[in-house]
Amino acid sequence: MLSDDDLRAIADRMGLGLPPELERLFVVEEILEALEEDKLERIRGSESPVGYEDAKCWSGDDGELASDNPPRLDARYNETMIKALVRDPSWAFAFWDIAEADLLALDPACDSCQLFLRVAETGERGDERPGTFDIPVAREDFQWYINLPRPEATYRIDLAVRSGTKVRVLARSMAIAVPRQHGEFEGLDGKARRLLELSGVAALDIVDEVEENPARILRDEPVGRGA
């Protein structure tokens, strides 16, 4: 176990500037918090240059430089439609609208009419897993983030209304392809695996969890250097 002095020395080296009377427990917490922050910033720095990118569009004000009376946009366009955008292997963003006429047509039917999104895997990538799931939405909702069950699948999203046992589809999105999250490196030879390793694959978190030790995976085969 590190002594109090050792902890103090670490905190000083990290430039934390902690008051001398601070209790040991809080010193540890401060160090752990700083390390976590460092880690997050390292990840951010290595994966994303966005921190630098937005600095060029910022002159020091806290970002509240108001545009001169920007016009307000209508929230809706009075049409019945749904669109879906893929964000990453786990999430898609759907936004929709329902024309006034369609909304009015819904109302008299029943109070219990339920709007919902039906997410269906289309199997367009040749690995069909038939099945759908529904997400109930309120009439006031016009957008939703959908947690996608499976990367590398293709989905379609219906905006639908259920009345009793009847389901009516109001609008259907175009198919969206969910990107790959993990690479398929099993078929690569030793040279290629070594080159992937040199390319930094281990830090990218793209090796499948069943092969979670990237170093092991990438070093399984002897590398024929110069061969």
Next chain:
Amino acid sequence: MSPTGFVALVLNAHLPFVRNPELPHCFEERWFFEALSETYLPLLRMFRSLETDGVPFKLSLSLSPTLCAMLGDAVLAERYLGYLDAQIGLGEREAARTSGDPAFGPLADLYLQLYREDRRDFDELYSRDILGAFDYYYKRGRIELLTTTATHAFLPNFQLIPESLSAQIETALVSHRLRFGKQPAGLWLPHLGWYPGAAELLKSYNLQYTVVTTRGALLGDPPPSSGSYAPVQCPNGLTVFIRDAAATDAVWSERTGYPADAVYRDFYRDIGFDLPRDQVAPFVPGGRGPVFTGYKYWAVTGRTEHKVPYVPAAARARAEAHAAHFLAERRRMAAEAAPLLDRPPLMVCPYDAELFGHFWFEGPIWLESLFRQAGEGDLRFVSLGEYEQLHPESQVSTPEFSSWGDGGYGEVWLDGSNDWTYRHIHKAAERMTELAERFPDESGLRERILNQGARETLLAMASDWPLLMRTGRSASFARGRVEEAASSFTKIYDMLSANTVATEWLTRLEKRNNLFPEINYRMFRRKR
């Protein structure tokens, strides 16, 4: 000497279109002036210095169409001189204030001299023609100019409206050809935002190559057997260069990258915040609070409130040492990779140009040192086009959807802060296509209004706005720009639908958003 490895530096110079001549002082135009002073002019000085000394240098530089529009604008050129005069005035005041101070006095002088040099270069040496200055090195084969999408749109989020993607590419290519006299061979994907269908889009415009992230390439189908050390080719022949992760980290990482070194100048500590506002405000017209002035006297120092003054000589020496380190690391990686490859390894290093000088003050020194230290040695700098000519064939693979944003996909440009924009931008783009189909052969006033509708649609698609909304910097300005562009488009749509035109309003909008004078709204038509 035959090279043991290639290094391709790729810089993306881009700013969103922020020109607003209707305001006497448009504060956001400072973004453009700061980048001119701290990045574009220093880059040109670097080229000049290397050429004068006969040092070989090569890099690929993407000049975004919106940046080109502002670099070629007479109103902004005049305003830039006004900005420089204010900066020089502030510098003279600072030189007097810090006179006799051994730490700060020389720094005030340093900035004052830099702004005076900027003024001489801009007005006298280049006659306000910065694009012409870059073109000079382009024509001499020193740099390769690339283009990017017209308003730097993040392509994956517009896959559903292919006409808008075509319009982004077509507008960029026309703009580039008019300014530089030839078709660019390569296109910079904004934020390296790639989706598998991009290959068809780019190739359909005869573009030969682009760059993607390491993640996107390694997740490709099939995975690239050369890792990131050689490009891949999509089935349709588009060459896709792959970012080198280690080279990226060395420069981009905010915590461990070179710019974070303690001796470098601190970007955030500025007299705009350190001095009483009344001492600074007269030199920052249009400012609405404490703002950056460019006069920054402190070194990064480290995680402490007790900053130490900036020492330029020490920072220069560190930048040169970092250049040596960067080259040594690339040589080391090349030596490891070379025996496993059938060609010398390529390391592609794509960065935002404005990192160099604007954020990382010593960045241009680092860049120049790279070329000076590499000389004619075993590690050779190449442009992307040059490499593609040397090695026209590559493994066939299609990269996966990817970007250089947080998480590696699209979450920066699609999250709770900015998702509301897509409903409006998609609608505008769809309606623009509808208008182009309804009015395919217009002229006169109706053609003018259709062309302005196309401009507003493209402006709304800029990737800068969702990025700023997410990071919170200049977020309300970003929201306003999307709202203005989408709203102006809607007004145009409604006018055409009602067969009326508010001529005065249109003329005013044309004067404000005057980019892409050559635009042709018909590019929004469906491809048949």
